[in-house]
Amino acid sequence: MEFNLPILPPKTDLETSKIFKQLVKAHKSLAELKGTAKTIPNENILIDTLTLQEAKDSSEIENIVTTHDDLYKENILIESKNNNAKEVYNYARGLRLGFQIVRKEKLLLNKHILIIQKELLENNAGFRTQAGTKLVDGYGKVVYTPPQNPKEILDLMGNLEKYINDDSFSDVDALIKMAVIHYQFESIHPFYDGNGRTGRIINILYLVQKGLLDIPILYLSRYITQNKAEYYAVLQNVRTKNDWESLVLYILKGVEVTALQTIDLIIEIKKLMQSYKKKLRTELPKIYSQDLLNIFFKNPYTKTDFLVTELQVSKRTALNYLDAVTKIGLLEKTKEGKSNYYINTGLIEVLVNKS
């Protein structure tokens, strides 16, 4: 069935009482998350660790499954041959790049979205110019044909860009808008590939752009994977039944649930950091520094180069430090090719079990 995607804003009441009730809960959890994140001393710890985590979850939606081990290794071993991990790593890079852009520009423009998608897919295809893209269900049946005409895609993306960046265009709450943006972006489906992943990155960047979070740490990918059938249904039902309410409620619930899970995760990371700090301070007081501790938490895999760069010490000193920390049981040493890596197994455990 032919469907002409309407431009935004939706001509429907998006501030129903059901939505309001869920909106309050979502905002409360999000504000708590914003506060909890501030208790971690160095923001890069959460950014680096959680973007990688999200990259894995988000990529899994497309069945690019990779183990945690590959994932963290890939982060420091870019030349690795593991293509799954590489795809995840590209996602993390795209996400971090998007964050830098939004933090600096305070805008999320189409040119930025193009940059992010390019980073994800490692190609220059840009917005679709050839017809033929169709969305199919699990049985291969076409459920939706997005706009095919390049001019229509550009016009709809222009309208979406305005909706994202110009608040005078629509004054509904930012979280409701995030749901609308997500639906519209996925429905325009402007790229040949990576629309899902780019759309999920837009969600988080929008929260940062609107000041609801300082850093990108609320990721809906896991929630979407765990509630996938409902996800596809709510997207489709906006189109077929004009049911915006269910879509908005789905996203708001996702924000609430995910914010609470992320708070728990941050608390666990913080507890672990404190126990590492205590042990380092008492058992290795000569080499302890907050910067050293931070390195072990930015990536569960550490190598001497990280210490050389961040602590400005020689390679030999870095090696001595890492061996000493391994000896007191805080890191585990492993060999990959010719290089040694030091794993923060406690952090891996927290990331695997708690998130």
Ligand SMILES: Nc1ncnc2c1ncn2[C@@H]1O[C@H](COP(=O)(O)OP(=O)(O)OP(=O)(O)O)[C@@H](O)[C@H]1O
């Ligand atoms: N009926 C639908 N209406 C609107 N959008 C849809 C519908 N079905 C799926 N989508 C969106 O299309 C995305 C998939 O598009 P695409 O394959 O280009 O993205 P991807 O990033 O490569 O894959 P994935 O999202 O599976 O990781 C889904 O994640 C979803 O957001």
